[in-house]
Amino acid sequence: MFCPECGEEIGENHKFCGSCGHKLVEDEHQLTVSTKVDEEANRLNQDKYSPKSSSSNWNWPAFLFGPFWYLYKGMVKKAVLIFIIGSVTAYVIPGIGALAVWLYCGFKGNDDLEKHLAKKYN
Numbered sequence: 516m517f518c519p520e521c522g523e524e525i526g527e528n529h530k531f532c533g534s535c536g537h538k539l540v541e542d543e544h545q546l547t548v549s550t551k552v553d554e555e556a557n558r559l560n561q562d563k564y565s566p567k568s569s570s571s572n573w574n575w576p577a578f579l580f581g582p583f584w585y586l587y588k589g590m591v592k593k594a595v596l597i598f599i600i601g602s603v604t605a606y607v608i609p610g611i612g613a614l615a616v617w618l619y620c621g622f623k624g625n626d627d628l629e630k631h632l633a634k635k636y637n
Contacts, residue, residue, distance in 0.1 A: 577624025
């Protein structure tokens, strides 16, 4: 099933879209109709609704701002953990250690946010 607001693929039992936060339809009849419409849109508009390549998992704001991006998105525990690990690795391996943590934020930011939203709204 796809979000009617942003077009991201979502699970059948989700109440909110993990990408844009749009509240999904709860009525079973509307959900069935919505699913059929989404499937038809997917068939007609493959570019917009096709699964994204692995390069789309990169998150520039998370990479540029690191743990501060996690704080902004409400993931306080993860932000503190990343900040501590970043500080330690920057001390142990100057230059490269901190870069590794920021790269982690860039690669895993979207996945972490999706898990955070799923936990928050499901």
